[in-house]
Amino acid sequence: AQKVTQAQTEISVVEKEDVTLDCVYETRDTTYYLFWYKQPPSGELVFLIRRNSFDEQNEISGRYSWNFQKSTSSFNFTITASQVVDSAVYFCALSGRLTGGGNKLTFGTGTQLKVEL
Amino acid sequence: KAGVTQTPRYLIKTRGQQVTLSCSPISGHRSVSWYQQTPGQGLQFLFEYFSETQRNKGNFPGRFSGRQFSNSRSEMNVSTLELGDSALYLCASSLDEGTQYFGPGTRLTVL
Numbered sequence: 001a002q003k004v005t006q007a008q009t010e011i012s013v014v015e016k017e018d019v020t021l022d023c024v025y026e027t028r029d030t031t032y033y034l035f036w037y038k039q040p041p042s043g044e045l046v047f048l049i050r051r052n053s054f055d056e057q058n059e060i061s062g063r064y065s066w067n068f069q070k071s072t073s074s075f076n077f078t079i080t081a082s083q084v085v086d087s088a089v090y091f092c093a094l095s096g097r098l099t100g101g102g103n104k105l106t107f108g109t110g111t112q113l114k115v116e117l
Numbered sequence: 118k119a120g121v122t123q124t125p126r127y128l129i130k131t132r133g134q135q136v137t138l139s140c141s142p143i144s145g146h147r148s149v150s151w152y153q154q155t156p157g158q159g160l161q162f163l164f165e166y167f168s169e170t171q172r173n174k175g176n177f178p179g180r181f182s183g184r185q186f187s188n189s190r191s192e193m194n195v196s197t198l199e200l201g202d203s204a205l206y207l208c209a210s211s212l213d214e215g216t217q218y219f220g221p222g223t224r225l226t227v228l
Binding site: 035037042043044045046047050091098100101102103104105106107108109110 | 160162172175209
């Protein structure tokens, strides 16, 4: 069985602070994918990043950065210099190998990020 | 390229009724997946369709069903609605086993 844990239910920061969202996953698959999605109040899940299990290279994209550590089964997400528009619920998700192929995302419970002025 | 579209965006039904939700994937995407989001259970996988065939299925009762058409558009149906079916239903599309892109969702309220 696959499991994704986001221990932080809600985080509040003041604009321009850096914030890190934690994600820990469990899977028996050797090949899998990890994702981060953002859900603003409108409800649509917005794709942010995908990483496969063989690519532990960390990435920076603008104000976003990701830290994937297979040894600790963690895939953390950092927003640098947060802005009010970053306020949303952030979901970490895992997709493993399925018999017959295909897609099935297992989501964490989400972290509500509130960025205040 | 247009994103994933879902209709209707909002729906109110009463217990015992049935409902059909529609999803149009991104052009060229052949995989369509459905998820249910509730405050209590979070985001849960319902099923996935690929080339008009159900390829994967989550742990939901048989009241939840779906289908996919030759143009990759998909519908999901919930029969004999229960209060607990009130949720945001999200559709996602992908090329095959790639990144899933989500639509805006259909918010279903069962009274």
